[in-house]
Amino acid sequence: MSVVIPDSVLQAANLSEDELLQELALVLFQQQRLTLAQAARLARLDRIAFQHVLARRAIPLHYDLQDFEDDLQTLRNLEQP
16 A cells, blocks of 8 residues: 655655654554564664664563564574574
8 A cells, every 4th residue: 555645744744755654653663553573664774773763762662471482483493404
């Protein structure tokens, strides 16, 4: 799906296209509507860069026990030949 935002809206908000996408990604991540990876992709940033943006804004990561267990399983799968 594509969304068209008029240039006049970006100018009124004093934002570039990339800045608007970053703001949208931050809000959706903060509301737990997007995962870290999804939000980073929307913001056109890699995960580490997006995490830096979150830290600068004092937005906490959503990382619970299930996320940790999923990461462990992913690492185990990577270790297998």
